[in-house]
Amino acid sequence: MQEGRVLPAKEINRDLLRSILTTPNWYWVTVAIMAIIVLGAMSAAGLMINKGMGLTGLNRPVMWGFFIVNFVFWIGISHAGVMLSAILRLSKAEWRRPATRAAEVLTVFSLMTAVMMPLIHTGRPWRLVYWVYTLPFVPYDFARGIWPNIRSPLVWDPSAIFTYLTSSILFVMVALIPDMAVLRDRTTGIRHQAYALMAMGWQGTPRQWKLQIISGILLSALILPVFVSVHSIVSWDFGMAVAVKSWHSTIFAPYFVVGAVHSGVSAVVFVMILLRWIYGWENYIRHEHIDALGRLLIVVATGWFYFFVMEVIFGFYGREADEIAVREFQFTQPPWNLWFIFFTGLTYFLPVSLWLFKWTRRNLWIMSIACISVNIGMWLERFLIIVPGLAQKQMFTFTWYTYAPSAVEITIIGGTFAMVTLLMLLFSKVLPLIPLYDIKEGDMLKTEIKIGRATVPAVFRED
Amino acid sequence: MAANSHPESHYGAEMWVFPVASQVTREVSERTSAMPMAFGIGLGVSGLLLGLGIIGFVIRAMSDGFGAHGPWGYYAAIFSFIFMVTGAAPLAASIFRVTKSHWRRPLTRVSELFSLIGIFNILLFIPLMFVLPAFRNPNLTPLAENELDLRRTIWFEVPIGATAPQWLDLLGIACLALCALVILWLSAVPDMAQARLQATGFRRSFYGVLAGHWHGTKSQWLNQKAGLALLGAFYFMLLVFMQFTISSDYAQSLIPGWKDSIFPVIYTLTGFQSSLGLMLVILFVLRRWGGYKNYIGISLFWSASKILLGLTLLWVYHMFAFGITYWYGRLEVEQNILKYLLFQSYGWLFLANLIFSFFLPFLTLLWNPVRRSDWGPALAGVFVLIGAFLFSWRIFVGAFNAGDVYNIGLEHVPAFVGPDLWDVLIVLGGLGGAVFIYLLGSRLIPMMCVWEIKEGAMYQHMGTFMRGRYLVLAKPE
Numbered sequence: 001m002q003e004g005r006v007l008p009a010k011e012i013n014r015d016l017l018r019s020i021l022t023t024p025n026w027y028w029v030t031v032a033i034m035a036i037i038v039l040g041a042m043s044a045a046g047l048m049i050n051k052g053m054g055l056t057g058l059n060r061p062v063m064w065g066f067f068i069v070n071f072v073f074w075i076g077i078s079h080a081g082v083m084l085s086a087i088l089r090l091s092k093a094e095w096r097r098p099a100t101r102a103a104e105v106l107t108v109f110s111l112m113t114a115v116m117m118p119l120i121h122t123g124r125p126w127r128l129v130y131w132v133y134t135l136p137f138v139p140y141d142f143a144r145g146i147w148p149n150i151r152s153p154l155v156w157d158p159s160a161i162f163t164y165l166t167s168s169i170l171f172v173m174v175a176l177i178p179d180m181a182v183l184r185d186r187t188t189g190i191r192h193q194a195y196a197l198m199a200m201g202w203q204g205t206p207r208q209w210k211l212q213i214i215s216g217i218l219l220s221a222l223i224l225p226v227f228v229s230v231h232s233i234v235s236w237d238f239g240m241a242v243a244v245k246s247w248h249s250t251i252f253a254p255y256f257v258v259g260a261v262h263s264g265v266s267a268v269v270f271v272m273i274l275l276r277w278i279y280g281w282e283n284y285i286r287h288e289h290i291d292a293l294g295r296l297l298i299v300v301a302t303g304w305f306y307f308f309v310m311e312v313i314f315g316f317y318g319r320e321a322d323e324i325a326v327r328e329f330q331f332t333q334p335p336w337n338l339w340f341i342f343f344t345g346l347t348y349f350l351p352v353s354l355w356l357f358k359w360t361r362r363n364l365w366i367m368s369i370a371c372i373s374v375n376i377g378m379w380l381e382r383f384l385i386i387v388p389g390l391a392q393k394q395m396f397t398f399t400w401y402t403y404a405p406s407a408v409e410i411t412i413i414g415g416t417f418a419m420v421t422l423l424m425l426l427f428s429k430v431l432p433l434i435p436l437y438d439i440k441e442g443d444m445l446k447t448e449i450k451i452g453r454a455t456v457p458a459v460f461r462e463d
Numbered sequence: 464m465a466a467n468s469h470p471e472s473h474y475g476a477e478m479w480v481f482p483v484a485s486q487v488t489r490e491v492s493e494r495t496s497a498m499p500m501a502f503g504i505g506l507g508v509s510g511l512l513l514g515l516g517i518i519g520f521v522i523r524a525m526s527d528g529f530g531a532h533g534p535w536g537y538y539a540a541i542f543s544f545i546f547m548v549t550g551a552a553p554l555a556a557s558i559f560r561v562t563k564s565h566w567r568r569p570l571t572r573v574s575e576l577f578s579l580i581g582i583f584n585i586l587l588f589i590p591l592m593f594v595l596p597a598f599r600n601p602n603l604t605p606l607a608e609n610e611l612d613l614r615r616t617i618w619f620e621v622p623i624g625a626t627a628p629q630w631l632d633l634l635g636i637a638c639l640a641l642c643a644l645v646i647l648w649l650s651a652v653p654d655m656a657q658a659r660l661q662a663t664g665f666r667r668s669f670y671g672v673l674a675g676h677w678h679g680t681k682s683q684w685l686n687q688k689a690g691l692a693l694l695g696a697f698y699f700m701l702l703v704f705m706q707f708t709i710s711s712d713y714a715q716s717l718i719p720g721w722k723d724s725i726f727p728v729i730y731t732l733t734g735f736q737s738s739l740g741l742m743l744v745i746l747f748v749l750r751r752w753g754g755y756k757n758y759i760g761i762s763l764f765w766s767a768s769k770i771l772l773g774l775t776l777l778w779v780y781h782m783f784a785f786g787i788t789y790w791y792g793r794l795e796v797e798q799n800i801l802k803y804l805l806f807q808s809y810g811w812l813f814l815a816n817l818i819f820s821f822f823l824p825f826l827t828l829l830w831n832p833v834r835r836s837d838w839g840p841a842l843a844g845v846f847v848l849i850g851a852f853l854f855s856w857r858i859f860v861g862a863f864n865a866g867d868v869y870n871i872g873l874e875h876v877p878a879f880v881g882p883d884l885w886d887v888l889i890v891l892g893g894l895g896g897a898v899f900i901y902l903l904g905s906r907l908i909p910m911m912c913v914w915e916i917k918e919g920a921m922y923q924h925m926g927t928f929m930r931g932r933y934l935v936l937a938k939p940e
Contacts, residue, residue: 457763
């Protein structure tokens with residue numbers, strides 16, 4: 001059922017540009033707090049780089065800890081943009097309209113955050129140059145004939161992530177052009193010039209609209225394989241390693257992709273609820289949108305749970321002593337068993353039971369709790385995949401070890417969350433987080449028809 | 464877009480919409496009771512093939528018995544193919560109903576009629592219960608390094624008896640068939656109630672029994688829709704579970720060392736892909752030669768073909784995820800499995816499988832004009848059906864002939880096993896039997912879901928937007 005009234009274009013412009021053209025008091029306070037947290041995290045990272053990796057909790061055999069968990073987590077969040085924007089655009093889901101921009105922007109910022117994690121994890125980020133290139137002016141590797149191993153998933157990773165980042169930025173930029181023109185016409189001075197530059201001469205002619213729509217559809221279709229490949233390749237960082245029991249699983253690629261969509265879409269729902277609350281966008285982010293996203297999340301969560309069950313069952317299926325030892329460690333040894341219970345409860349059972357009913361899907365508090373729950377659970381999932389497997393990597397029990405994060409790691413991880421929040425806030429100050437033209441188009445397509453004695457909401461369709 | 468040709472049309476020539484409600488009942492009833500010559504020939508040929516299949520089965524049972532599973536590979540393959548395709552088919556109606564896809568309306572009954580083949584699946588499965596090897600290794604050599612005392616299965620070491628999985632599988636298949644039949648009945652009740660008023664003789668009493676006390680009250684409609692949604696969700700979960708058990712018990716667990724968590728997903732995807740392909744083929748036939756051109760518009764092919772394209776891409780993605788993980792791992796047992804199922808023994812079959820399940824449908828459905836036709840998606844449907852058949856052949860014949868199931872891993876690469884005459888008869892008989900049952904069912908229950916078509920006709924209208932005339936679609940819920 002379509003809810004809400006059709007708003008005049010003037011009112012849409014006024015409401016959705018309010019975050020850009022006016023600045024509430026809380027805005028700069030929040031920006032300052034987030035900036036301080038980010039600076040704290042940067043200081044922690046600087047200290048770690050200066051003093052060495054000994055400041056982290058990483059030690060043999062667990063050499064991948066919070067940084068890599070966080071890397072996988074943010075890559076997962078970045079999958080919301082394409083899921084909501086590209087797939088729902090191609091499937092012409094009307095309720096997608098207010099969610100697309102926030103999802104696309106969240107994709108870009110979470111990807112930017114994700115790529116920092118492996119760099120920090122290396123401890124010597126300047127050595128990235130050896131990792132990716134072997135250039136004549138980098139003497140060490142060139143002299144010894146050491147070349148990047150292109151057959152390593154660790155080299156596939158940056159290729160996929162940077163392709164995804166580039167295409168996501170392009171995706172956002174193309175969708176932003178008509179809104180840039182609206183802003184160009186409502187600003188003066190340097191802001192006017194900046195918007196005019198980014199609007200690229202947009203006048204809203206039929207030809208420009210046609211090209212913009214076609215490019216949007218083409219980019220949606222082209223970005224889908226990139227979207228799938230990114231988290232698949234991240235999963236193969238683990239799946240290709242036969243030495244770590246519980247990692248070498250054929251299902252890891254789709255399992256990671258579905259998990260990423262699950263956490264990403266949940267994050268977008270939470271962001272939308274926040275936007276509705278802080279900017280008063282009740283007319284744009286309506287209960288029907290959150291309801292529809294809740295129903296979508298039931299499907300995504302159940303798909304994810306199916307892959308999870310397959311992964312666990314086939315972990316035991318082989319009845320290989322090494323792997324069963326790791327699984328028992330995950331499922332029966334404290335505190336891992338408690339983490340495991342939390343993880344399954346927070347990722348699937350709690351949120352899905354909350355999404356099952358219409359009244360809960362339309363209660364924004366409950367939806368917020370469910371979506372935060374999913375993301376805590378998904379973060380734990382990555383932790384439970386990475387650490388227990390590595391802790392028991394070696395053959396002999398005396399070489400087994402566990403892992404506890406240090407204050408430096410926790411500070412850096414906290415800083416990444418503050419950084420994404422900060423970037424979203426800064427974006428909302430310069431560009432609209434709900435696409436104006438998309439909302440206007442949706443309103444234009446709305447109509448009503450009479451069925452018997454009832455008047456029923458309806459939409460115009462092209463097929 | 465197909466032209467809307469019915470006389471009362473006030474719609475644009477390029478816009479496909481359903482006929483007006485008053486025409487629907489009459490036209491669909493007439494076509495359901497008609498028996499054209501082509502239909503009679505199809506029924507006869509499929510019945511003949513079924514008979515040949517029964518002969519092949521009897522001879523196979525007499526010559527090889529049920530003691531070893533090797534000779535039953537082709538039987539398992541044709542069971543898998545029919546189960547995979549027809550088991551997933553009724554799901555299309557449920558899924559597209561839940562997602563409220565307007566274009567689904569001509570497809571739902573075509574999809575639900577596959578429920579009738581559920582009975583055939585049960586009958587086909589029963590012989591397979593007796594050929595599955597025992598859990599416990601009967602010839603275990605003490606201190607042998609490469610032998611397992613219990614073979615690997617998804618049932619692990621639960622103390623449920625040596626033959627329990629077969630019974631559980633049978634129970635699952637029977638529940639699936641029953642659930643599908645209830646969905647078919649529930650969906651058909653309003654149509655039966657309408658048909659009992661017009662039919663005569665046997666049909667009148669048959670429709671009367673099926674319609675029960677249906678009078679179309681509001682509470683009856685609400686209960687029917689809620690029932691369809693709930694049963695659809697249950698059927699979906701049960702189907703995915705059964706595809707997991709069948710693919711594991713009758714394929715993966717029979718190849719030593721094959722530990723592949725993505726295989727049940729690939730099996731399920733192949734089922735979804737091929738069942739949608741089969742429905743597109745049937746809808747194409749009904750549109751071209753079945754007299755349903757006004758009911759089955761191009762928008763159905765246009766929308767369903769996008770889903771078929773998506774499923775095709777998902778299929779190849781999952782296959783790639785399996786292949787690259789095994790290939791990259793460089794473990795001997797995994798390399799042998801790749802050689803057996805993908806590159807050497809069944810290599811040519813895998814290549815054909817890949818061509819028909821991915822390359823041909825992908826290259827066909829890539830083009831907008833092809834997706835906007837009725838023949839294009841139907842052609843892709845034929846390709847994916849052939850691909851699914853080759854998939855079942857490769858996997859199940861391979862699994863049934865992979866050697867000692869109690870071995871810890873595949874130590875060598877077994878040879879390809881071709882069909883003999885009886886295998887060919889069994890395969891043809893299986894296909895013939897499924898077609899025969901479907902054709903018979905289509906004469907009793909209308910191929911178009913009359914109430915959904917009428918509902919669709921009420922929900923749509925033509926409206927002017929800017930300077931063009933477009934379809935206006937009601938969104939009542």
